[in-house]
Amino acid sequence: METTVFDNQKKQSRESVQTVTFFIGPELYGIDIRNVLEIIKHYDITPVPNCAEYIEGVTNLRGRIVPIINMKKRFFLEDDGQRKEGLIIVVESSDSTAGLIVDSLSKVVDIPGEMIEPKPDIKNGKNSRFIEGLGNLKDKTVIILNCEELLRPETERNYQ
C-alpha cells in the first residue's frame, strides 16, 4: 500500500497506544497512559493485616486512601524486597484506584496499533487475566496489562 509519510503518521497517532513501561523483575510491562494517574516517589505505606498477600498496604494520596499492590506478589513471583527505584505507579480502573509497586520505570512509548498483538492463548496461565496484549517494539516486547483486572480482587480466593 502506498501511503505518504504524513498519512502514515496520522494513522499511527490515531491507533497507537501511549504506554507507560516499567520493569517487574526482568520483564518489561506497560500500562495505557490513560489509566495512569501519576507516579509517586515519596510514600508512606501503612500495612493492612489480614488481607490478600499481594496487598502491601495503603497510602495517603492527597486525602484518598489508596491500596498499594506489590506487583511481584500479584504475579506470584518471588519478592526479594529489593526496590531499585521504589516507585509507585498510581493507576485507575473504571471503579478503583491503586498504586502499583514496580522495580523500575522505563519510558513512555507509542506503540502503534498494528504492533499490538492479542494476548497469547496461554493455557490456564495464572496471570493471563492480567494481560491485555503484547506490544512489539523494535528490540523488545512489552506485556500490556489490563488495569481493570489488576485492581479486581480474586473472588474464588479468600483473604488470609
Place this chain on the structure above:
Amino acid sequence: MSSEMDEILQDFIVETEEILEALDEKFVELEKDQSNKDLINEIFRAVHTIKGAAGFLGLNQIVDLSHASENVLKKLRDGLLSPSPEITDVILESVDKLKILVDKVKNNDKTPEDIDSLLTKLKKIEEGQTPISEPIKKDEIKEDPESKVESEAQREDKKVASVVSSNQKIDTALKAPLKQDTEEHKDKPQVEKTIRVDVERLDTVFNLVGELVLGKNRLTKLSNVLADKYPNDPDVINLNEAAEFLQLISTELQTAVMKTRMQPVKKVFNRFPRMVRDLARSHGKEIELIIRGEETEVDKSVIENIADPLVHLIRNAIDHGIEPPEERKKLNKPTTGKIILSASQEGNNIVISVLDDGRGINLEKVRKKAVEKGIVSPEEAELLSERELTEFIFHPGFSTADKVTDVSGRGVGMDVVKTNLARINGSIDTLTQQGRGTKFTIKLPLTLAIIQTLMVEVNNMVYAIPITSVLEAVRIDNSEISSVDGQEIIKLRGEILPIVRLSELIGFNHSNGADSHYVVVVQSYDRRFGIAVDRLVGQDEVVIKSIEGNIINLNDSNIFAGATITGEGKVVLIIDIPAAMEFIKQGEAQYV
C-alpha cells in the same frame, strides 16, 4: 410565631417543595409505564409524607387534599383501580394544587384556596366512578382541561397580583420609614438560604484542606529550622509569623469544612416534642417524650434520611403503642405513657432508638395478618419465630391497625422506614413485649462521621481506638499479667479484666517483649476488656474514610472498622471494638 416553629415550618417548605418537584418527574415516568406498581407506591409514600408533616403543622387544606389523593393512590396501588390518564390528570391537578398551597404557606398567605371541587373529583374516583366508564365523566373530561386552564389562569393572575403587591410594597417601602419595612419582613417566614452541594464535592474540598494542612506542617517545620539557624534575621521572624498565621487559618478551615457535613441530630429531634404533644392530644392520650443525646453529631446524609423513619416510628408509638389513660390505669401502668427517643454513638455505629412503654406488638395478630395477606401459609406461620414475625411489620402494605386514621394504619410507614434506612446502610431491630412496650433500635454506620480516637502504638505501628468505647488507660507491668485457662487477665482495682494484646489481634507475631504495657480498658455492649498496647500516642479527631476500590475489604479482616488519615498525612487503621471482643470470646487470644 416562635423561632423554633419558624424553623420547622421552613424545613417543611423546603422538604415539601423537594418532594413535589420529584413527584413531577415520577408522573412523567408513570405516564410511560402505567402499570409500574413501585412507582405508584413511591408517589403514594411521598404524598403520605407530605400529609404527615402538614398534619402536625396544622395545615389543614394540605392535609385534606393529600389525604384524598392518597386514598386514590392507595386504590391504584392495591389494584382496586386501574390507572387511566383521566385519573392521572386529576392527581396531577392535586399535586399542582398542593404546590399552590405550599406557596401560600411560604408567603404566609392565610386565605383559603378552593380545593372542594378537586376533593369531590378525587372522592368520585375513589368511589370507583372512573372517568371512562360513566357518562357523567364525559362532562368531567371536558371540565377537566377547562378547570386546569382556569387554575393555570388563576395562577397567572396570582403571579401578576403578587408582582403588583410587591410593587406596592416597594412603593410603600420607599415612602415609609425603614422601620416599617423591616417589620414587614419579620412577618414572613424567610426560607433558609441554602444551596445543595454534592457530598463528593465536599469530600474533595475536605481532602484538599487535609493536603493544605500537610503543606503547612512542612512549612512550619522549615521555618522553625530557619529560626534556629538565624534567630535574629527579620525575614525569618516574618516567615515564622506567616507560618503561624497559616497554621491558625488552616486549622479553622479544616474545622469549618468538617462542620459543613456534620449536624447534631437535634435538627431532626427538634420537631418531635410538638408533634408528640399534638398527636397525643388528638388521640386523647397522655404522653411524655424524653429525648436523649440530641447533641450527637451525624452526617448530613444521615440526617436527611432518618427524619422520615423517625416520624413514622414515633407516630406508630403514639397511635398503636401507648394505650389511652384509662386502659393504662387498669393495667396498673402510670397514666402518662413514655416515649424515649435517644441517640448515641456506640462503637462504630450511631444508634437511635425509639422506645415506648405501650402495649407492644401483638404478634398473634401479625401472624394472622400475614396469613390473611397470603405472605405465608397457615402452616408456615405457625413455625415463625417472634423475630421473624416482627419482621413482617416492615412488609409493604402491612398494618395490624383495624382502622385507618390520619396518623397511621395504612401500612405505609414501616416499609418506608426500612427502605430509607437501607439507603444509608442502616438496620433496624425490633424488640417487643406484649403489654410492656416496643423498642426500635436503628443502627447507622459511621462511614462519614467524625470520631474521637485514642491513638495507640504497637510494634511501631499506630492504630486508632474509637474513644467512645474507651473507659480508661492504665500502665501495667508484664508481671501483673496472669493467664487463666489460656486467657490473659489483669487485676484492676480488685476486678478481673480479660485482656487481648493488640499485636495478636492484628496478627503480628508476638510483640517486642517490653516489660511494661499500657492497657486500654474498653467497653462493648456490657462487657469490659483490656487491649494491651506498647504505647499511647494521643487523642485525635478523625474522619473515617473508605479505601479506594474493593481490592481491600476491611470487613473481611473483622478487626478494623475503617481507616483514617492523621494530621501528618499517615494512614491509620481504626480498631473495631465489638470485633475485638469477639476475639476474646472465641478464646483465640491466648498467651503465646
